[in-house]
Amino acid sequence: MKYFKLPDLGEGLHEAEIVEWHVREGDEVAVDQLILSVETAKAIVDLPSPQAGRIGKLFGKAGDLIHVGSPLLEYADAASDDTGTVVGNLPTAGDAATIQDTAGDDFIAGSPPRAEDPHTLKGVARVMAQNMAKAHAEVVKVTLHDDVDIEAWAPDEDITMRLVRAIAAGCAAQPKLNAWFDGRKMTLRPMSQVDLGIAVDTDQGLFVPVLRNIAGRSREDLRSGLNKLRTAVKARSIPPQEMTGATITLSNFGTLAGRYASPIVVPPMVAILGAGRIRREPAVVAGDNADEALAIHRILPLSLSFDHRAASGGEAARFLAAVMQDLAQP
Numbered sequence: 001m002k003y004f005k006l007p008d009l010g011e012g013l014h015e016a017e018i019v020e021w022h023v024r025e026g027d028e029v030a031v032d033q034l035i036l037s038v039e040t041a042k043a044i045v046d047l048p049s050p051q052a053g054r055i056g057k058l059f060g061k062a063g064d065l066i067h068v069g070s071p072l073l074e075y076a077d078a079a080s081d082d083t084g085t086v087v088g089n090l091p092t093a094g095d096a097a098t099i100q101d102t103a104g105d106d107f108i109a110g111s112p113p114r115a116e117d118p119h120t121l122k123g124v125a126r127v128m129a130q131n132m133a134k135a136h137a138e139v140v141k142v143t144l145h146d147d148v149d150i151e152a153w154a155p156d157e158d159i160t161m162r163l164v165r166a167i168a169a170g171c172a173a174q175p176k177l178n179a180w181f182d183g184r185k186m187t188l189r190p191m192s193q194v195d196l197g198i199a200v201d202t203d204q205g206l207f208v209p210v211l212r213n214i215a216g217r218s219r220e221d222l223r224s225g226l227n228k229l230r231t232a233v234k235a236r237s238i239p240p241q242e243m244t245g246a247t248i249t250l251s252n253f254g255t256l257a258g259r260y261a262s263p264i265v266v267p268p269m270v271a272i273l274g275a276g277r278i279r280r281e282p283a284v285v286a287g288d289n290a291d292e293a294l295a296i297h298r299i300l301p302l303s304l305s306f307d308h309r310a311a312s313g314g315e316a317a318r319f320l321a322a323v324m325q326d327l328a329q330p
Helices: 123-138 159-173 219-234 313-327
Strands: 002-005 015-021 034-039 044-048 053-058 065-067 071-076 141-149 179-182 187-190 196-198 200-202 205-207 248-251 271-275 279-286 292-307
Touching: 034 071, 123 205, 141 313, 159 196, 159 219, 159 248, 159 271, 159 313, 200 219, 271 313, 292 313
Parallel strands: 196 248, 248 271
Antiparallel strands: 002 071, 015 034, 015 065, 034 044, 053 071, 141 292, 179 187, 200 205, 271 292, 279 292
16 A cells, blocks of 8 residues: 655645645545645645545544654555555544543532633644744743834824834844854844745634835835735735744734733844834924923834843843834834
8 A cells, every 4th residue: 555645745834724625535636636725823725646546544633633654645556655554443534532630520519610621733733832832941032012103104104014013123233143153053144135024813713924125115115015915814815934933023913902012032032012002192392492392192012032141131221212213214
């Protein structure tokens, strides 16, 4: 028998979740015929058959996690494939998964029942949990908070594009924050181009597509590019390569709620800027004859997290000051 195994999908991905089988056991398939769709942390990927033949057995069902190199299906009446030899029994697509409840059934009289059984994180949620654990374990994170007066903005200002432009200005002022840091080798790699990861919240979880070369493109081109990335993310059709290689990150969480945060720096990046919800509040402004007066202005809260191993507090503060200076302009 010959097995078709989950291929290496690239970009450091080691597993995928079966979304849907497009064939059944006993079906005859042609070369390059679509056989199943799998979901990775980055996209939904359609996998074609590498050969013609009859499907002998399917391994796994929708929702199962499959590791790279593990068999997906077996071709009937095909030449033996030693590299596909499997030791032990594999669950087939029709097998029910067995879940061990480690909590047991010993309830104390009067105690409330559990609302739901635990479930294994998969896909985007699983990778996010892994990345957050890695960041917590490896990064020496410090967060700076400040507010910037944006009363000079036009009423219909494109907030995200202003933040993108301001981050480019901050990176120009302090290039150390637009860099990758290797904590094991203790090496800092400054990047000549600012490739901005922009956090996008979806029903499936958090995605961070990358907007390339933000300092070298027009505002119109950046807005068009960002719209295309967001559309692709929501459709789960974004190529994996568009989700990697960010040199710094923006989290515009204020579009949902929140004033300040402590954003997570995901290695090897050095910094992430968070933007909170814009609010109106009293601000001290210069009045007539150089007097000071109070006025109600729009205020944008900012939270900059950085890896203190790679950048000093002064460098981070100067980065944030450059961002604020750019944002304060009309």
